[in-house]
Amino acid sequence: MVEDRTVRRLQLWRTVAGFVAWVWLTLTYTAISDSGKAADVVSERFTQSWVSVLVLICTFPVVVGAFCAAARGGLRRVYVRRALKCLGAVVTVVVSMFTFPLAMAPELEGLRDLVGIPGKVVIAILALWSLGFALYGIGLSLVHVFRTADIHEVLPPVLATILVWEMAIADVSTGAYQNVPPLARVAFMMGAPVTVTVLSAWELHRLRRHHGLSLRAALRG
Template sequence: MDPTIDRVQKGRAIAGTVASFLLIWTYGIDGGWSGVFKDGVSKLFLAPLILILVGPLVIVGFIRYAPAEHRPLLRSRLRHPLKAVCWYMGAVAASVACLCTVSQSGRYMAMLGGTAGMLGAAVVPLVLLPVLLWMAAFLFFSSGAAARYAFNTADVHAALPAVLTVVLVWVLNLVSLGDGLPNGPLLVKIAAFLGGPLSVTAVSCWELHHLRTRYGVRVRG
């Protein structure tokens, strides 16, 4: 943890939020502010899934790029990110299971009939709904943490989260292209589309430089 890196990352995030707000305020957005909220929530949950899908390719390339004598050590440290991924995917699976059970419990209990069916139809949602709400809250907060810390991949190598962040932001940007470019003149659309990932890439490159010059952190050497 480096306070300088943390301040720069927060500053970029604040600047990006302000720029997005001014863009929407000036040129509007399809779907209004509710569309902004839905887009933010969808990206919050989409980011960890992209990391899970694309991250292994980046990590494999990162370890292959490292000197041969360092690769066994880097591979041995993968258990920490894998543990975080398993916890996250377990929470997703548990949430889906609870949701399916709650939605289908009435039909299944109706097949039992009688007092047992009526009691089961009332008890099952009461038992599972609090679990489902807890899982939803856990996924909401852990999704943001997973995206920021890239599933604890700093335990593998201090430079790995910065590399993963660059890949993540560009993939997210390409995925969001399916919704179309923002409103406004052409130059504003291009700037809005490229501004986010370019600024994140610049901060990540600076972070790698800062780690190398201040702490001697290198991928090779």
């Protein structure tokens, strides 16, 4: 495991760059006339972050599976064992969200009435805990890409690049940011993936130059 502060900062910068771009877009082009609309904007950003995590969860097994399958001989078994730890992080974040239906879903009102006040208190505590854990998990998953560096150091920048372009395609297909002027909308939607791609390429370059780690070497041993 490589301990390189510059690489860790690059991983953080990838996330910060996307957040700063969103703040710039919001302050410049989104007219927040009341607190209700402000709450909608914050809710939209949280939803988009959670969608990023869900896309990452779906992308994770495909990319990691392809990476493990492409590795030679003994490396394949090593990477599969390491991937199980990262898979545990994915499962934990998803499971943490399952307490929200217990606490909020109208369809489960009968169950909440059945457990009584003590049960409702326990459910509320679990819901608050899961909210904090989910927010923490979203942050970690977006910055550290579900700790995929534990499999191999080249995986986080590769996964981050794939994820950000998937999200850009999703934004284009769903017509996101309709209230933003066309040129600024294109610049924003393309700015995030281009910025993340550049930072990821820089991270891969540093790993290769300073630590002798590359995608080719990771697969061939």
